[in-house]
Amino acid sequence: MKKFLGLCFIVFISALLSFADDSSVLNQISNAETAFKNGDYNRTVEIYETLIQVEKINNPSFYYNLSNAYYRRGDIGRALLNIEKAYKLSPRDKDIKDNMQYLLTMTGQNANTDLIESAVNLFSLNEITAAASVIMILFLLSASAFLFFRRQFIKKIFSLLLILSILSCSLTALKAFSALKDKAVVLNASILKSGPKEDNADIFNIPAAKIITVLSAVDDWSRISFKDNETAVDGWLENNKIGKF
Amino acid sequence: MFKKTTLFISLFLWTAVLAFADDITISASVNKTSLALNDSLIYSVTISGKIANFPEPQIKLSDFNVYGTGRSQSMSVINGKVSGSVVFNYTLVPKAIGKWTIPPASIKQDNKTYATEPILVEVTAAQSVQRQAQPQQSQNQQVQRAAQNKNGGKIFVESSINKRTVYENEKVVYKFTFYTNMDLAANPQYFAPDFGGFWNDGSQPKNRQTVIDGAAYNVSELETVLYPISTGEKTISPSRLRVAVRDFSLPDNVDQFIAQFFSNSGATQVKDLETKAIKIKVLPLPQEGRPNNFFGAVGEFKINASVDKNQVNTNDPVTLTVEVSGNANMKSVVKLDFAVESSMRKYDTIVSQTSSDKKTFSTILVPLSAGEKTIPQIELSFFNPKTKKYETVRTQSIKIIASGEPVLDDGAYQGSQSGIVGKDINYNKRITDIKSYAGNYIENTKFFLVFVPFILLLIGVFMFKNFTKKLKDISFKSKGAKFNQAQRFIERAENDIADGNIGGLYDLIYNALIEAVCAASKTKSQNLQNSQIIDLLNSTEIQASTVEKVKKILDKLNLYKFAAVRADESSLKEMLKGVKEIISELKQ
Numbered sequence: 001m002k003k004f005l006g007l008c009f010i011v012f013i014s015a016l017l018s019f020a021d022d023s024s025v026l027n028q029i030s031n032a033e034t035a036f037k038n039g040d041y042n043r044t045v046e047i048y049e050t051l052i053q054v055e056k057i058n059n060p061s062f063y064y065n066l067s068n069a070y071y072r073r074g075d076i077g078r079a080l081l082n083i084e085k086a087y088k089l090s091p092r093d094k095d096i097k098d099n100m101q102y103l104l105t106m107t108g109q110n111a112n113t114d115l116i117e118s119a120v121n122l123f124s125l126n127e128i129t130a131a132a133s134v135i136m137i138l139f140l141l142s143a144s145a146f147l148f149f150r151r152q153f154i155k156k157i158f159s160l161l162l163i164l165s166i167l168s169c170s171l172t173a174l175k176a177f178s179a180l181k182d183k184a185v186v187l188n189a190s191i192l193k194s195g196p197k198e199d200n201a202d203i204f205n206i207p208a209a210k211i212i213t214v215l216s217a218v219d220d221w222s223r224i225s226f227k228d229n230e231t232a233v234d235g236w237l238e239n240n241k242i243g244k245f
Numbered sequence: 246m247f248k249k250t251t252l253f254i255s256l257f258l259w260t261a262v263l264a265f266a267d268d269i270t271i272s273a274s275v276n277k278t279s280l281a282l283n284d285s286l287i288y289s290v291t292i293s294g295k296i297a298n299f300p301e302p303q304i305k306l307s308d309f310n311v312y313g314t315g316r317s318q319s320m321s322v323i324n325g326k327v328s329g330s331v332v333f334n335y336t337l338v339p340k341a342i343g344k345w346t347i348p349p350a351s352i353k354q355d356n357k358t359y360a361t362e363p364i365l366v367e368v369t370a371a372q373s374v375q376r377q378a379q380p381q382q383s384q385n386q387q388v389q390r391a392a393q394n395k396n397g398g399k400i401f402v403e404s405s406i407n408k409r410t411v412y413e414n415e416k417v418v419y420k421f422t423f424y425t426n427m428d429l430a431a432n433p434q435y436f437a438p439d440f441g442g443f444w445n446d447g448s449q450p451k452n453r454q455t456v457i458d459g460a461a462y463n464v465s466e467l468e469t470v471l472y473p474i475s476t477g478e479k480t481i482s483p484s485r486l487r488v489a490v491r492d493f494s495l496p497d498n499v500d501q502f503i504a505q506f507f508s509n510s511g512a513t514q515v516k517d518l519e520t521k522a523i524k525i526k527v528l529p530l531p532q533e534g535r536p537n538n539f540f541g542a543v544g545e546f547k548i549n550a551s552v553d554k555n556q557v558n559t560n561d562p563v564t565l566t567v568e569v570s571g572n573a574n575m576k577s578v579v580k581l582d583f584a585v586e587s588s589m590r591k592y593d594t595i596v597s598q599t600s601s602d603k604k605t606f607s608t609i610l611v612p613l614s615a616g617e618k619t620i621p622q623i624e625l626s627f628f629n630p631k632t633k634k635y636e637t638v639r640t641q642s643i644k645i646i647a648s649g650e651p652v653l654d655d656g657a658y659q660g661s662q663s664g665i666v667g668k669d670i671n672y673n674k675r676i677t678d679i680k681s682y683a684g685n686y687i688e689n690t691k692f693f694l695v696f697v698p699f700i701l702l703l704i705g706v707f708m709f710k711n712f713t714k715k716l717k718d719i720s721f722k723s724k725g726a727k728f729n730q731a732q733r734f735i736e737r738a739e740n741d742i743a744d745g746n747i748g749g750l751y752d753l754i755y756n757a758l759i760e761a762v763c764a765a766s767k768t769k770s771q772n773l774q775n776s777q778i779i780d781l782l783n784s785t786e787i788q789a790s791t792v793e794k795v796k797k798i799l800d801k802l803n804l805y806k807f808a809a810v811r812a813d814e815s816s817l818k819e820m821l822k823g824v825k826e827i828i829s830e831l832k833q
Contacts, residue, residue, distance in 0.1 A: 022679060023355050029676050036673055058682045061674045068673050089682050095671045102670050129686045133695060140699035144706045176687050 025051060036069060044069040060090035067099065077187035077208040079103055081243035088179065088245065091124055107209040117178060120171065125179045132168035139165040182214035184224070184242040192235035196221030203235050204228075214244065269294035271302070273350055273361035275337075281369055284441040285338045285474060290350045290361060293330030302333060302350035302361075309337040309347070310475065336444065338475040339368040399460065400425040402486050404438075404520035412528050414543040415630045416574050417443070417471045421484045421520065424455075424462040429490055430513045435467065436485040438520075442527075443471040443479070446576070446601065470601065472574050473527040481523045489515050530628050534635045538582065542627035544573020550623055550640035552610075559612050559649040567606040567623055567640060575604045581623055588614045612647035619644055727764035731757040731828055738821055742814065750817050751806050758798060758824050765831035775799045791830045798823050 028047050035043035048066040051057050063086035071079035083100045090096055104110065120128075139161035146154045192204035196218045206212075212226040215234065222242060225234035269292065276287040290302045304311075339345065344367050351360040400423070407418045419440075423433065437448075451466040473479060490513070530543070546569055553564040569578050583606075585591050592609040612618055620643040629636045686692040734757035738750050759778075762768070766781045773781070778799065782792045801820055805812045812820070 025679050029679070033673065033675075056681065057679060058684065059676075059679060060682070061676045061678070065673045065676065068670060071670055095674065099670045126683065126686050129692075133686075136696065137699050140696070140703050144699075144703045147703070147706045147710055172687065176685075180685070180688070 025055065025057065032065065032069075036065070036072075039072075041069045041073040045073065058089065060086040060093060060096060063089070064093075064096055064099065067103075071103070075187075076103065076107060077185055078243065080107065080209045080211070081185045081187070081245070084183075084185065084245050089124060091121055103209070107207070109209075109211060116174075120175050120178065123175070125172075125175050128168075128172050128175045132165075132172040135161065135164045135168045182244065184212050184214050184222075184244045186210045186212060186237070187241055187243050190237055190241045192224075192233070192237060193221075194235060196223070196236045200236065204233055206237070212242065214242070269352075269354055269357075269359050271350070271352060271359045271361050273347070273364060275347070275364055275366060278365065279367045279369065280339065280441070282339055282342055282477075285336050286366065288335045288337050288347060288364075290333045290335075291330060292333075292352060292359075299331040300352045300354065302352050304335070304350045305348055306337065308341070308345040309339055311335050311337060336474060338442070339366070342368050342370060344368075399462075400427050400488060400490065400516070400518065402484065402518040402520050404481075404484050404523060406481070406523050406525060409524070410526045410528065411473060412543060412628065412630045413474070413476055413530050414472050414541060414574055414577055414628075416544055416572065417473065417525065419469045419471055419481060419523070421467045421469070423465040423486055423518075424457070425465075425488075426460055426462050427490045429488060431489045433465075433489075434487040436487070437469070438482040438484045438522075440469070440471060440481060442473060442475055443481075444474050444576075446470040446472060446574075472577075473525070476527045476529045479525045479527055481525065483522050484520045486518045487515065488518065489513050531633075531635075536626040536635055536637060538624060538637075539626040539628070539635060540577070540579055542573065542577045542625065543630065544571055544577075544627060545629055545631065546571040546573055546578070546625055546627050546638055548623065548625050548638045548640050550620070550643060552620070552643055552645065555644065556646045556648075557612060559615055559647050562609045562611050563645060565608050565610055565620060565643075568603065569606070569625060570603045572602060573627070575602060578604055578625065578627075581606050581625060583608055583623065584621055585610055586618065588612065588616070589618055610645075612645065615648050617644055617646055724764045724767065727760045728828065728832055731760035731764070734760065735821065735825055735828070742818060742821070747812075747814060747817055750821075751802060754798075754817075754820055754824055755802050755806075758795065758802075758827065761824075761828040761831050762795065775803065787831065791827060794823060794827050794830075798827065 028051060032044045032047040035041070035047065045066065048062055048069065052062055052066065063082045067079045067082035067086065070076075070082060080100075080103045083096060083103055086093070086096045087100050123131075139158070142154060142158040142161050145151075146158045186206050186208055189208045190206050191202045192206050193200040194203050195201075206226075210226060212224040215223045215225055217223070217239070220239050221236050222239055223234065223236055224242065225232060227233070271290065271292045273288065273290045275289070280286050290304070292299050292302065337347070344365060347364040347366060349360040349363050351358055353359075402421065402423050404422070405420045407420075408415075411417050419438075421435070421437075446469075448467050448469040451468065453464050453466070455462050455464050548567065548569050550565065550567045552566075557563055565583070567581055567583075569575070569581075580596075581594075583591060583594060590611040590613055592611075594606050594608045597605050597607070610620070622639040622642050624637050624639050626635060626637045628634070734753045738753040738757070741747060741750055741753065759773075762778055762782065765787060766785050768781060775796075779792060779796050782795060783789075798820060801812075801816075805816075
């Protein structure tokens, strides 16, 4: 009985604290919305960045609104960075897709048109991972059942789940490779260097909002690559000039 | 124990509730708890907490008149938490003498009500009020309106007011003037009078020079704009000025002369100068002839309206600016009624006070259809103390010519044209769900723990099946298990004899014997010939007599199994008994 009361108490306190936190967050969102309506985009950015960076709230709508505020402020690099983050979390959201398409078009970059990758991109990495995990668990259960009961129909289910498991694991690996590779966006127009030092030669003017791949990192510098008119370019940029997805 | 637990839980709960309650605090204070009937007090309500939009507190004041409110706010974001405080100041004027309670001010936030403590205030007759905030006079300093040093230099102060009889809310200018033609040792220190009963709208300093009775003076003036907030006889207490002057008059003795000579300056004297108190009569505004759109403006007002362009395309903005000016209390002009026809969209009005005698109201109008549009006259009603009547001033109506396609009120074009006219990013989302999405499961090693029970289940099933398979294989049985098995064969044989079922007894007795022999000789194989069994037993330390018994039983079993002779029940019982004895001996 005492244990039960103790448990109830902990649940109550957690709910109370959670409610207090939610209330505070909703107030801040309300402030951000008011600031956005009043054209105070700096304030909007400040509030959403605080919620994301400090409160650690990983929510696609937050990234979406933050992207809008950056866009209105004229910071296209950060607008693209945040809309990409929103898209990764909620890939089927029409508003997010529209805005990402808009920003990519605006910055002269094409959204992916590869059929397989487009299909894979219909789902977030976590959705695919969760689905693959369920199939894998069912496969393990069917294998156990087959070992135990040695029934023919279980063997058929087991075989089907084996095939599905292989397919789903492959899909997860493909998505993970696509999602986890070190993509980033150039936050402001910068000059690409030939090495990880300020006194290395300038080799390329890279525009803001250019999507790049991070190959490696040395101290505060990252070696990046991207394509410019079908020409592969790689060089070094300071970490503070790029935003990783 | 239970009491301790309950106490601990209560304390913890109370701490948590307090921590939660700390998010918003509200308190109230007054600048004085005793005042005269014709005096006023400042009632301040302070709200602080982790909220961004501070609501205005609800106050029900039946024993006081409320004149003017002010609000000062500070906000901060620390660790992502918005917090701040706001102070609402109310000028309260009591309605009657006595002890009155200012009731709690309250706010509602997130369905919770926060309230202040009530405050007791004593209202006395006007004569009993003591003037506050005046400098203490030292005994050796003499308060005076003028001072003169020995070489003829002179300083003096005076105060005046532009009207002795005014109406409530009418502008009054209190002027404090300081004349000097003496050398000052330091900046004078001014002590303003008690403006209780007036709304103080700030002071403006002025400096000039003048000649009085042939003597030149530097004159410093301080004009304070006041608005009476209640009716009746008011007294503005004396203003006070503390000055330090240098006296270059001849010293009275040699020591003073030497000190003055070497300091290269005169002796410094501190003087307190004081003006006279001023009485003002404040009249109430007349009820007769008060217009419906009168909102408390008192003075002389002018109003003027203008637009930035008279010819526009539809959907283009036109800025309408209405300027209110005059020798009056501009703070009392709080709003103007902007009514425009429905074919024009009107945006919010922006109010700004450009100076103490000018206020502008700006709004944006958007014509939605082509044609001539009229912005109607805008009125301001006020009480003019000079004419002692309510008056109304009006702007001229303004005409705007709009041309172009009509526009729907939502901004979309209407008519034959259709198609995209522009592109922009989609607008912000309205966030109601603030749940935080998890990071990538695949990057979290703990995620893979979800498979562990199922993998363990598979391994468990595999091992179990393997184990049961081994159990079925007799060769894997332990010595004890084999003896047990032999014992079970014996029991089944005994049951069969009891039931009169002797058909399968040979096999049961044989199996019991073989199990026991295999257990005793630690042999795994059961497919042994009788001779092999005897040889096996002989190779062990089993007694020869036991081996002989085994041989006899085996022979009998062979006889009855393969010969035509059928054993009777007694023979079978005897064989069974013999096998039991053998098992017992082999166990030993």
